[in-house]
Amino acid sequence: MTGRKIKTFAVLLPLALTACGGGDTQQNIAALDNEIGVNGADPALMSALGDQIMVDPQLAAQSNKDAIRPPSQPYSAQLPAETVAAGKAAMPKDGELMKAPAPTKASSQAFAAQEQAITLGGMAARQKNPRTAGCAAKLGYSAGWAARMPADMPLHPQARVVEAAGTQADGCSLRAVSFSTPQPLQTMIDWYYTRAMKGGYSAEHQLKDGQHLLGGTRGRDGAAFVAFLSARDDGGTDIDLIADGAK
Incomplete structure (x- = not known):
């Protein structure tokens, strides 16, 4: 049925209802329904309206951004499990960790790099080791550098x-x-102290x-490292680690 014919029916229908009695009105309505729904219908249109609607359940679960209640889960992927290893280093057994010495009171300059820096590059640039500070300007950011730490x-x-972040440019x-790790602060201090001593x-x-x-x-090769460690509320440890594997 064409668009002009549908508009004609829409105009005539109220006039027919006004002019006719109750019985005639019902007959007119039935006649119009019959013509619109069956006799005058476009077969392609009726087939499309009658087809089953296809729904992607995963997309449908996230399609309520304008709802009053928020979605039951975030749209982004979940963080990896804490048991997923980010590096190839083996976990030392309980008896293999060396005990780090008790901390000394830090000078005001020692923590200035982390306190004043906004980025990892800024933190590296503020290190007192001139080689590390010089290479900081060449840092590029990518998660892949996390797998390329010194052995x-x-x-x-x-x-x-x-x-x-990392760089391997111009001799750097x-x-x-x-x-972060789920391990407690003291364990991580001892873990990196043990790594330092063995290295x-x-x-x-x-x-x-x-x-x-x-x-x-x-x-022997000018390599240097610095790690800033702090306890998390969940019992784990947050760490910022800078390592310069100079040779």
Whole structure:
């Protein structure tokens, strides 16, 4: 049925209802329904209206952004489980961790890099090691750098990476990663202290306002590292780790 014919019926219908009695009205309505619904219907239109509606259940579950109540789950993918390893380093057994020395009171300069920096690059640029600071300007951001930490200063196997950056340009070998682990603060301090000792680094432990700094250098190749560690409310640990694998 054409659009003009449908409009004609819409105009005539109220006039027919006004002019006729109750019985005639019902007959007119039935006649119009019959013509619109059967005799005068477009077969393609009726077939399309009669087909079953296809619905993607996954998209339908997220299609309530304008609803009064919020969706039952976030649209983005969930964070990986805490048991997902971010690096290849093996977890030391309970008896293999060395006990880190008690922290000394930090100087005001020691934590300035983290307190003043907004990005990982800014933190690296404020390190007192001139090589690390010089390479910081070449950092590029990508989660892939988290898997390219120096073998002797890796991410913890339960690391959940928040941000990662690194560079291998112009002789630099710098990595900077912000991550968390479900392990308690003291365990992570001992874990990285053990890594430093086994890797031939010196290791200095400082404390300021509940935040710990563990850092050191290695004389034979100029490698250096610094880790800022703080306890999380859920019992885990937040860590910012910068490692310069200089040679």
